[in-house]
Amino acid sequence: MKTQNTFSVSFFLKKDKEKNGVAPLYVRITVNGGHADLATKRKMPVGKWDQKSQSMSGKTAEDNLTRDEIRLLGIEISSAYEELRRDRGELTAEAVKAKVEGTEIAPYTLMFLIDYHNEELKQLLEEGTMKNYRTTKRYLTEFLITKWKKKDILLKHVDNLFITNFGLFLSNRKPDKGQRPCSNNSVMKHMERLKKMIGIALENKWIRENPFQHFKRKMITKDRNCLDTYELDRLRNLELRKIGVGTVRDMFLFACLTGLSPCDITRFNKDHITKDVNGEYWIEMYRQKTKRFTERKFNVLLLPEALEIISRYKRNPAALANGTVFPYYTNQILNRYPPI
Template identity: 35%
Template sequence: MRTSQTFSISFFIRKKKKQPALALLYARITVNGKSLEISLKRTIPVDKWNQSASKLTGNTSESRQINKKIDETKAQLYKTYDSLLKEGLLVTTQTVKARYLGSDQQHYTLTYLINYHKEKMDKVLKYGTMKNYTTTENYLKDYLKAQHHTSDVYLKQIDYQFTLGFESYLRVLPGLQNNGVMKHMERFKKLMRLAEHLDWIEKNPTKRFKLRFDQVDMVYLNKTELEKIKNEEFEKPVLTINRDIFVFACYTGLAYADAKALNKNNLQIGVDGNKWIYTRRSKTNTAVRVPLLAEAERILKRYKTHPKIDGTEKLLPVYSNQKTNQYLKEIAKEVKIKKQLSFHTARHTFATTITLANGVPIETVSKLLGHTKLSTTQIYARVIDSKISNDIDNLREKLNDEKTEMVTDRTFYL
């Protein structure tokens, strides 16, 4: 049936009643002898129209623009016709026109995409990650209202200019530094990539946007600072509790969520007959096995009967992340350490001061931290001056030994 189908395109003009010197430009599509008109929404001078060539005469800027529009329309209509045939759909003048104008397709909006993402990812992504997405989505809605004076926008209307505009909008918000802006842009890019994968958009306008994160100095405690915190006597019991849990993390490398989730089932006897922590990283679900060092074990024993965990399976009375970080700032102030402490500082301290600085191989540290790539752990190795110093001392010693052997060998032959 399709082989006998005919399809043709022609262009014509229709004079304006009140302005006979001007005319509106139309395309006529014909399928199997039946025709339908499509307005190109262009007004042209009647005396310059060449009907036999379906072109505007002359070489003026206006003529070139109109003729270009005619060529583009013709090419797009043929493409539309071919796509309908390829998809096995009924081809009529109405279906060709509807596909060309886009009225046969469902047009998804940014709000629809946001709600779809929430629905599908709510059980997949962690609570904290979803909370971050909600913040980004709220910023997108605020941006639409402030800069575009609307509450929603079709995805096909989002272009590269919209993307750059959103970045500019974020940069003037109070409290947002460059890396914070980049995190929101990263989530926006992921949302638009989802729309692309769902075939809701033909081109992803955020694909060309490059994320530009500033390198941030890693905050960790050196041996002296860690001892200072460990030995400090605090008047407030709440500071002592949070200090102890922080120190526990310094000797286990556990992130906040993993330390908070620890229970008695996570304590196992390892291959060496000693106590180990067997758990999974909340962030990546990667298996983690950490031998329990003496300092960490002492802290667990100290809180065995604490009222907050007594009678439960929990191992430590961990406060909320916000409160914990608030208390850690207070602790840093009391012990006069001029570093911005957070719970994650403990993980950095474990990787640097506790393990790498004491000669633990980087491959082992990577396993203890639950990293899936060694390159992630190598970031810690770069910040250990003492490790570099020890490695160079070992190199010097080795080179001196080789030099001594060469002198000895030369003496023997003499």
């Protein structure tokens, strides 16, 4: 059932401010029972004003000009109301008054929230994480253009239906060249980022309700099988024709032997290697994803096989140029094997 809005405009003289038979003219804006008074910055003789017709008598050029100004102001107020109603803005008398006066506060939008988040947290989050947030923004922009025919919307219009439809859009979206379609868990990663940003809006009271409150879609837990000794031996002894694929194999084995994540392996360098009093070598470094939130390093003993893998790349030109133990490959290349 649609709500019927009420709106009216009424001009009147402020007779309590009358002086020498002249009083200031005001206009009362009424929306859904609430009202706000706006000064027209015009004064007129009380005797010339007819409240019933909301007009003034007189045939002078100044009288005609005043009547035109009153008529145009009434049109401007009505236009402001219609614009707020069309854009589904805040429909109150004060909002209409502010729009006419040009003192309205710009409403918070989805893109404003995303840009605010990215700007405020860019010093705390790693570039890889920021890249993911930029991707989420790009997908949201595509969704808005496709479904809403606009590039931005007010935050208060981001509701459960919006979020659900965004998830469906991601699931059905044609992937970019070289990428795979969004799986359920990929969709949920974008949802997690959007939910985090919505949390900022809630904390700052830019919105009143949490649109994720009734969102039901969840991550699908997958079983992750561990490689056994036989499988690792097969991987070690596998003959590979491409040098790059062999490098990825070595980096994977190194990860198995040390527990380092791919992003930590790609930045791993000789300065991260220490030697204890017993002559054993250790990795000592910060985790890439948490180094800005903790001052605690982790230490991993380098087993003989791990040291042997490191020795293979002492003279690798790409590694030397990058100042790391291994040549640098992006996560996408690591996942599909680098073309060499």
